[in-house]
Every structure is written in structure tokens, then in C-alpha cells.
Amino acid sequence: MKLLKHLATAAAVSSLVLGANVAQADSKEPIVIPTHNWTSQITMAYVIGGIFESIGDNVSYVPADSQAVYESIRNGDVTIGHEVWQSTFGKSFNNALDAGGIIDVGTHASATQEEWWYPAYVGDLCPGLPSWEALNECSDLFATAGSGGQGRYLDGPMDWHGQETLDRIEALDMDFTAKFAGSSGALWAELESAAKDNRAVVVFNWSPNFTDAGDGGSFVEFPAYSDGCKKSDGGDGMCGSPPAGWLKKAAYYQMPAKWPTAYKIYNNISFTKGDIGNMASLVDVDGMSHEAAATKWLADNEATWKSWL
Numbered sequence: 001m002k003l004l005k006h007l008a009t010a011a012a013v014s015s016l017v018l019g020a021n022v023a024q025a026d027s028k029e030p031i032v033i034p035t036h037n038w039t040s041q042i043t044m045a046y047v048i049g050g051i052f053e054s055i056g057d058n059v060s061y062v063p064a065d066s067q068a069v070y071e072s073i074r075n076g077d078v079t080i081g082h083e084v085w086q087s088t089f090g091k092s093f094n095n096a097l098d099a100g101g102i103i104d105v106g107t108h109a110s111a112t113q114e115e116w117w118y119p120a121y122v123g124d125l126c127p128g129l130p131s132w133e134a135l136n137e138c139s140d141l142f143a144t145a146g147s148g149g150q151g152r153y154l155d156g157p158m159d160w161h162g163q164e165t166l167d168r169i170e171a172l173d174m175d176f177t178a179k180f181a182g183s184s185g186a187l188w189a190e191l192e193s194a195a196k197d198n199r200a201v202v203v204f205n206w207s208p209n210f211t212d213a214g215d216g217g218s219f220v221e222f223p224a225y226s227d228g229c230k231k232s233d234g235g236d237g238m239c240g241s242p243p244a245g246w247l248k249k250a251a252y253y254q255m256p257a258k259w260p261t262a263y264k265i266y267n268n269i270s271f272t273k274g275d276i277g278n279m280a281s282l283v284d285v286d287g288m289s290h291e292a293a294a295t296k297w298l299a300d301n302e303a304t305w306k307s308w309l
């Protein structure tokens with residue numbers, strides 16, 4: 001009887017405490033943040049890691065495949081996915097959502113575009129651009145040694161698009177071949193080499209990116225995207241990618257229970273087009289390391305990120 005009363009009191013006290021909303025402290029286990037193969041994502045990993053460390057949490061970084069990572073988040077091997085680009089990763093992310101174990105933590109302020117892209121001077125070489133039909137009529141300008149007389153499109157690394165580009169070229173019956181770049185750096189090296197010779201070039205690119213500033217360039221305009229138009233989604237493949245795609249944040253479903261304060265902050269985090277372009281530019285234009293770029297971004301934007309705490 002006395003024990004029961006005691007228990008009842010303890011329960012009353014603990015419900016009082018819960019009612020007062022005293023938050024559970026974050027786990028000291030590291031929050032695992034993935035790094036992929038493009039600049040803003042890696043810099044942003046260190047920016048977000050720095051924000052979590054500012055509240056006393058621990059973080060670790062793990063290089064991860066940009067498609068397989070959603071399965072790793074679902075399993076808890078990786079805690080967050082902070083740049084889920086609609087066109088390139090939407091399918092892997094949605095598959096993980098359907099399977100369970102991953103949370104959609106909302107979108108960044110920035111919209112995204114991922115598409116075939118050419119530098120501004122190429123518009124003078126092929127005046128019908130940005131239409132894809134005009135590009136196709138100029139295909140011989142884009143031929144390289146080894147492209148068999150067809151135009152050559154330099155796609156991103158294979159883990160980004162798989163067969164999608166080849167499907168599109170075939171569906172639209174284009175006079176182009178695709179080559180996969182070994183890294184995003186190979187895309188920028190090709191742009192630089194082509195510009196030196198005033199040579200026509202078309203590569204995969206995206207926005208926000210460092211190329212939003214500078215000499216400029218444009219995305220090729222393909223037939224409009226609609227849900228399901230890609231071949232891999234069951235469509236005919238005769239379409240471009242979304243002109244204003246979303247950029248989402250993903251998290252392991254146990255993050256809110258295990259790191260409640262970090263999760264609340266993560267929920268508030270929202271980067272703009274300017275923020276993300278800057279994270280890329282500090283590395284790809286200014287030549288900083290990703291870590292140094294993140295440190296600089298945090299120092300220059302304290303008012304922004306402290307408002308998320």
C-alpha cells in the first residue's frame with residue numbers, strides 16, 4: 001500500500017516534469033552525416049555538422065553513394081540526408097519513404113534545376129539554343145574524338161542518373177552520345193578546356209551552383225517534365241527534368257527521439273539559392289577546402305543559423 005502510494009507519487013512527479021516539457025538531452029553518440037560527390041553537399045555537411053557541434057552534440061562524416069544513402073538512412077547507419085534533389089534522387093528517396101524508417105523533414109527555401117547546360121558563348125555557336133531541337137541540329141559542333149560524329153554530352157557520374165540520359169537520347173531520337181564524367185570536377189575541367197578554344201560543349205549542370213554567378217550559361221529546354229514521364233517511372237522518356245524541382249531534407253526515423261534538440265534545429269534549417277551557390281563557390285571558384293568553406297560560411301552567416309537554434 002505504502003509502495004503503491006510511492007509509485008503513484010513518482011508517476012505524478014514524472015508527469016509533472018513531462019508536462020513542464022523538460023526535454024530529454026541529445027544522445028552523445030555521433031550524428032552520422034553523409035558526404036557525396038558534389039561540392040555544395042559536402043560543404044553543407046560540414047556546415048550542418050558545425051551547427052550540431054555548437055549545441056554540444058557529436059557528429060561523424062561518412063562518404064556515401066548518393067542513391068544508396070536513402071537505404072542507409074532507413075537503417076540508421078546514416079542519420080540525415082541534407083540535399084535530396086528531386087530530379088536525381090526523388091525516386092530513391094520516395095522508395096525509402098514507402099519502405100519506412102526515413103522521415104521527410106521538409107524542403108529548403110531554394111528550388112532546384114538539374115539539366116543539360118551550356119556556357120553563354122555556345123549560344124552564339126548554335127543560335128537556336130536553348131531549344132533541344134536546335135541543339136540536335138547543331139549536333140556536329142558537339143562531336144569529339146570518339147563520339148563517332150555524333151554530338152557528345154558529358155553527363156555526371158553514373159550514380160547520379162544511371163540510364164536516364166541514354167533513355168532520353170533514345171526516346172527523342174537525338175544525334176548525341178553520352179559520356180559519364182568520373183567526378184563533378186571533370187565537368188568543370190571540360191568547361192574550362194572548351195572555353196579556351198571557343199569550342200561547343202554541353203554538360204550536366206545544376207542550380208543552385210557556382211555557375212549561377214560568373215559568365216553565365218543556360219539550361220537546354222527539353223519537352224516539359226510531368227510526373228511519371230521518365231522511362232524509369234514508366235513514361236515514354238520524352239521529357240526534361242523539373243524546371244523548379246524541390247530540395248528536401250531526410251532523416252532517420254529515430255533521430256527525433258535520440259537527438260531531439262538537433263532534430264528540432266534540423267527541422268528549422270533551410271538554405272536559399274544564394275546560400276547553396278556560395279557553399280559551392282567558396283570551394284570551386286575560391287579554391288578553399290570544404291571544411292574551411294563551411295567554417296567561413298558559419299562565421300559569415302551567424303544571424304541566419306543562430307535563428308534556427
Ligand code: TMO
Nearest residue numbers: 038085088114206
Ligand atoms: C545532385 N546534383 C546536384 C549533382 O545534381
